[in-house]
Each structure stands twice: as C-alpha cells, then as structure tokens.
Amino acid sequence: MTETPRATPDVVTGSIRLLAEQGWEATTVDRLAQAAGISRATFFRKYGSKEDIVFADHAANLERLEQLLARSGAAPGADPAVALREGVLLVFRHHLDHRERALARNALLRQVPQLRDRELITSHRYERVLQRYLRSALPETPARATLATALSAAAVAVHNAYLRGWLRAPDTDPSAELAAQTERLARALVAGFGHPGAAPAGEPTAARARPAVVVTVLDPAADTEQVLASVRDALR
Template sequence: MTETPGTSPDVVTDSIRLLAERGWDATTVDQLAQAAGISRATFFRKYGSKEDIVFADHAANLERLERLLDRPGADPAVALREGVLLVFRHHVDHRERTLARHALLRQVPQLRDRELITSHRYERVFRRWLRTALPDSPARDTLATALSAAAVAVHNAYLRGWLRAPGTDPSAELAAQTERLARTLVAGFDDAAPPAGAPAAAPPRPAVVVTVLDPGAGTEEIVASVREALA
C-alpha cells in the first residue's frame, strides 16, 4: 500500500472515515471490503480486522522510524528530534486520515487501548535505540527510559494541539523542543554523575547517639568513656 502525501485517499483512510460516519458497530468488514472494491478474504489478508485497519499505517511508519534511527555515530539529541518529527509529520501529511481516526476514537472507547499500545510501540523503538546511541554509563538505561517516554509525551501533546487546530503546523517548534529536552536530560544526568576517574564516594558513617546519665560529667570524661566503650 503506497502512502504518499497528496495522493487520492487510500483504503485505510476510506475505511476509517466510513467507520466514523456509519458507526463502529453498524459497519461490517463486508461493507468495508465492498467500499474498497476488494473481496472480504483480500481485505482480511491485507488489512486484518476492523481494529487492525484503523492503525494499519503505523506498522510501516515504525519501520521508517527504525531505519531513520539506524545511523551509527549520530548525535542522540538530533536523531531523537528527527525521529519525533518523522512520526508527527506522518500524522500531519495524512491529514484526512488522522482527523477521521481522531473522530472515530472519540466515538469508540475500546480503540483507545489500541492507541495506547501503538504509542508504547513508538516508545519502545526510541528506548531500544537510545540504549545503544547514548554514551556508556551506569545511568544509560535510566536515561534511555526517561528520554523515550518524554519524547513520546511531548509528541502526543503537540499532536493533540494540532488536532484542535489542524490548520496550523507546529513541526518546527516540536523539533526544537524535542532537541532541547534531550540535551537538558542528557546534561542533567552527566552533571549528576561523578567525573571519570574520580574516587568513589565514601560510604556514609553510622549515626551514634550518646546518652549521658551523669549531668556533672565533663566533655573529657564523656569522650574517654565513649573511647573505652568502643575499645
């Protein structure tokens, strides 16, 4: 299935729009196949169930994201920015499909769980890549988890804003904010880590509470008693 911005609506877009207009429960796979001009068996083979076709384009987009990130030596902040922008542009460049899907999800609560699963798949791709792209350090896994979750959260916030005002294009702002976020988090973890070659911090000393039962005892007598007890 070719997904080129600006071409005529495809089967995925038409099916999502049909489901939104006629209603989820009222629309059958047979009707979707008929509208697409294909057999029921072909529809199932190419697109799966009704739920599958609503998110069918994301499988290909996840593959594009993985190819984009698979660049040895790339600056993690820059690559993360480009990855988030790729995902966002996929929604914006397929405007009618994204708006139809948003309308459908508002009608069908059960699809929102699938939307969350799809969002987590993007997060896993970012996290898996960051675990190899970030500099090796004890905090790398933690930083990869934090960065991937934050990047997807920022993307989703901008997407929600665009859905409310689809005539706008916040791509440039999203890209800048994502890179700034990445550099801030990486720098924060670097600042928290001890410099390379620095001696390990000494373990904290145990707290000792001394109770003086003789109110007339002097300091030297107290210290001598403590030393004697420790000896």
Template sequence: MTAGPGASPDVVTGSIRLLAERGWEATTVDQLAQAAGVSRATFFRKYGSKEDIVFADHAATLRRLEELLARTDQDPATVLRTGVLLVFRHHLDHRERTLARHALLRQVPQLRDRELITSHRYERVFRAWLRTALPPGPHRETLATALSAAAVAVHNAALRSWLRAPGTDPTEELDARTARLARTLIAGLGDGGGGADGREGLAPADLRPNGGPGGAAA
C-alpha cells in the same frame, strides 16, 4: 493480523472515514471490503480486522523510524529530534486520515487502548536504539527510558494541539520542545550538558555514540 507492506493508504483512510461516519458497530467488514473494492477474504488477509485497519499505517511509519535510527551516525539528541519529527510529519502529511481517526477514537472508547499500545511501540523503538546509541555509563538505561518516554509524550502533546487547530503547523515548536527535553535530561542524567538554546550542541563529544563524533550508532 496487521496490515502488510502493501496496504494502500487510500484504503486505510477510506475505511477509517467510513467507520467514523457510519459508526463503529454499524459498519461491517463486508462494507469496508466493498468500499475498498476487494473481497472479504482479501480484506482480512491484507488489512486484518476493523481495529487493525484503524492503525494499519503505523506499521510502515515504525519501519521508517527503525530504518532512520539504524543508519544514522549523528548524536542521539539530534536523531531523537529527527525521529520525532518523522512520526509527526506522517500525521500532518495524511491530514484527512489523522482527523478521521481522531473523530473515530472519540466515538469508540475501546480503541483508545489500541492507541496506547501503538504509542508504546514508538517508545520501545526509541528506547531500544538509545540503549546502544548512548555511551556506556551508570545512567544509560535510565536516560534511554526517560528520553524515549519524554519524546513520545511531547510528540503526543503536539499532535493533540494540532488536532484542536488543524490549520496550524506546530512542527517548529515540536522540534524546539524535543530539543529542550533532550538537553534537560542529558544534562541531568548524562555526563555533560547541552547548548544554550537547546538546539545546537545538545550532545557534546562525550555523549555521542561510542564516546566521540562520527561514532557509528547501532
């Protein structure tokens, strides 16, 4: 069971902090429910297990990402950058939760498999969208797979860097790196190149959805 749309960010943050401070094995669901001010049954219904609540906020972020991708008509490279930054800003905007989760993951190795699964979910969302947003061609599937995997990898590297120095804001650097990888992969696997600085002109007309500017992305 995963947390539903009504999951309170405060409960999620408080639960992760409690698990990190008291210890994974030492903290019971009853204690989490008590801290959240709900019954054990309500906690299970709204937030699921201890493992579920550690990653509960990602469900809402994935929905926001899917909505962004569904409504855009910009070129794939630009949207990829926007999507990566949307996910990254979620971590920075919920600083205490992100830091508490990082501390917990360092204590509890078994949670890292769930972290990897969550990361793959973002990759699948990007890949599914790119498969329809990129123009038809012999390398579309390969390019969609490469772009989605690389985007998530660059995001995760930036997040790890921020976790080591949470007083910084590497958003601009992440934007530039995502732009460079999009330019490189599109130039290598697509039918055209990007702009000289990797920020403007990343996707020329033949790399935009439906083959031209203003095409509707799925």
C-alpha cells in the same frame, strides 16, 4: 503482537472515514470491503480486522523510524539529541502528511473507547523503538538505561501533546516548535544526568555538566537583581 499488514492509503483513509461517519458497530467488514471494491476474504487477507485497518499505517511508520535511527547510529559522531528530534519529527509529519486520515482516526477514537487501548499500545511501540536506539547511542554510564527509558517516554509524551494540539487546529503546523522542544528536552535530561556531551557544540565542557535548575518567579515586577538575591538566599 502480530504486525498489522500494510494497506494502501486510499483504502485505509476511506475505511477509517466510513467507520467514523457510519459508526463502529454499524459498519461491518462486508461494508468496508464493498467500499474498497474487494471481496470480504481479500479484505481480511490484506488488512485484517476493523481494528487492524484503523492502525494499519503505523507498521510501516515504525519501520521508517527504525531505519532513520539506524542510519543515525551508524554515522560517525552522531548526536542522540538530534536523532531523537528527527525521529519524533518523522512520526509527527506522517500525521500532517495524511491529514484526512489523522482527523478521521481522531474522530473515530473519540467515539470508540475500546480503540484507545490499541492507540496506547501503538504509542508504547514507538517508545520502545526510541528506547532501543538510546540504550546504544547515549554515553556509556551506569545511568544510561534509566536515561533511555525516561527520555523515550518523555519524547513520546511531548509528541502526543503536540499531536493533540494539531488535531484541534489542523490548519497550523507546529513541526518546527516540536523539533526544537524535543531537542531541548533531550539535552536538558542528558545534562541532568551529568553527561558532558549534552550541550550544543561550542559550549564549554564545564557548562555542559552543570545541573539543570528551574526558577519560578512569582512576582512579575521583580528585577534581575531581586531574582538573583532570592536564589542566593535559597541556596544558603
């Protein structure tokens, strides 16, 4: 896929807002170029098509993500869970730092179903960047490729869920919660695959290798002893 040229923030945001307000079909490239104060030929040369400019900032954002992960991978004793957390946070903060653009793009995507395919392709590109990093950063075991695939997909899914929540309530800032949940997810998945480096520093090695167990308590009145007894009965 051809990379989208980088556009200046004002032109990108203004163009997306114009497309959302005036309608996808009704807004021509000539109108976008006029609003940007440039010729039609210059608009095409710098920004490409209408679809290209809607996602123009992601090319630069993907590059920043790759650079962050490369720095992390080169650091001695780097923790993949921490690097994944910081990578997801970098992408999420980009939307929060460009609030008007993110809201305008979300409004446009809700109006134009055909743009959702491009959005999905963009998500897959972030996923592939994370997956490439994890394939080299995770402990070298037969399950590494599978874990990298699962973890990168899960991290992008969690990011997108938090992004949708923020778009519904843009005056909030769930960055800290997203960061904590992403790192927790990474450590749980790595531990589930039996990698000893999954737990935070200071936790005994034996505990790191324990399988993840999820217990759902259906009786809110049950006390700790009752829950433990039920678990013991289930394991017999």
